[in-house]
Amino acid sequence: MRSANPRNDDRGMTTTSLERPTARFLRLRPRLLAAATVFAVVSQLAFFALHREYERDEVLPYDVIHAIRTQWWVTHYFVGTAMAFGFGMVGLAIAALVHHGRGSTWTTVGAALCLLGAPAVAAGVAAEGAVFYYVTDQAGISEEAASRLLAHTNPASSDSVIGLLVLGLLVCILGSIAGAVGLMASREVLLWVPVALVVGTVGMAAAPFSVTWLVSVPRAAAILAVGWYLVRRSSGDRRVP
Numbered sequence: 001m002r003s004a005n006p007r008n009d010d011r012g013m014t015t016t017s018l019e020r021p022t023a024r025f026l027r028l029r030p031r032l033l034a035a036a037t038v039f040a041v042v043s044q045l046a047f048f049a050l051h052r053e054y055e056r057d058e059v060l061p062y063d064v065i066h067a068i069r070t071q072w073w074v075t076h077y078f079v080g081t082a083m084a085f086g087f088g089m090v091g092l093a094i095a096a097l098v099h100h101g102r103g104s105t106w107t108t109v110g111a112a113l114c115l116l117g118a119p120a121v122a123a124g125v126a127a128e129g130a131v132f133y134y135v136t137d138q139a140g141i142s143e144e145a146a147s148r149l150l151a152h153t154n155p156a157s158s159d160s161v162i163g164l165l166v167l168g169l170l171v172c173i174l175g176s177i178a179g180a181v182g183l184m185a186s187r188e189v190l191l192w193v194p195v196a197l198v199v200g201t202v203g204m205a206a207a208p209f210s211v212t213w214l215v216s217v218p219r220a221a222a223i224l225a226v227g228w229y230l231v232r233r234s235s236g237d238r239r240v241p
Contacts, residue, residue, distance in 0.1 A: 030234035033093040037227030040086030041220045044204075047083045048213035050075040066136040076129025084122035087172040088115045093226050094179040097233065098186040106182030113175030117168040124165020131162075169205055176201040189229055197222035 052068060065072065091114025098107040135145075180194035200219025207215040 030096060030230040033089070033096050034227035034230040034234075036086075036089035037093050037223045037230075039082070040089050041223050043079060043082040043086050044216060044220060045213065047075060047079045048204075048209070048216060050079060051209060051212075065132050069133050069136045073129045073133035076125050076132075080125035080129065081122040084125055084168070085118050087121060087175070088118035090223050090226070091115060091118075091175050091179060093223075093230060094183060097226055097230055098182050098188055101186065103182035103185035103188075106178050106185060108182075110175045110177070110179030110182060113178060114172050115175075117171030117175060120164050120168025121172060122168075124162045124168055128162045128165065173201055173205055183226075189225065193222045193225045196225075 050071065052064075052072070088111075091111035095104075095107045095111035098104050177198055180197045183189050183194040183197070184191065196218035200216050200222060203215035204212055204219055
């Protein structure tokens with residue numbers, strides 16, 4: 001029976017039309033975040049595979065940088081920034097997996113820290129790529145001047161041009177640890193997932209570049225596991241295997 005007040009019918013139809021796409025998005029959101037975890041892992045592994053191996057406190061000589069200047073620029077400016085924003089994506093994925101109940105405060109704080117630190121990491125990585133690329137342009141700057149500028153790319157230097165990268169990375173590490181604590185408290189995942197996330201994240205930031213890709217594998221596995229749990233959650237399966 002049609003309502004006597006057509007304005008009520010219009011309001012009901014409008015509400016229904018808004019609810020349908022919203023409901024579809026909410027069902028799709030876990031799968032989108034799961035896809036984001038895959039993106040984060042691929043960009044992370046690609047960055048460390050393409051990055052030249054050297055000690056973190058080493059200042060690479062001019063001739064070494066000049067020989068790989070294009071590769072260095074692409075690795076940092078594009079792949080590195082993608083890896084940086086992957087920190088934020090992973091933080092959001094963990095917060096979506098544990099968004100209420102035990103551990104949710106930790107995962108929310110972790111996501112906020114990762115989202116805060118990711119742009120700083122992206123800016124620092126991009127700056128490192130740009131500085132190395134342009135100072136080795138022989139048409140625009142002398143080798144002597146370039147060598148002096150390269151000395152300021154050492155993170156251990158008090159006036160390093162990539163200090164923002166170090167600061168953002170520390171914030172993202174704290175966010176990842178907070179997210180791991182939330183995962184552990186929630187019991188939504190197996191214990192190895194938060195443990196691997198912490199071990200891989202800290203190791204990735206501290207290990208020499210010669211073994212960074214290997215040390216970061218536990219983090220990659222944990223991130224993929226979070227994505228897998230999100231897909232299972234979207235299908236209605238909440239069991240912890």
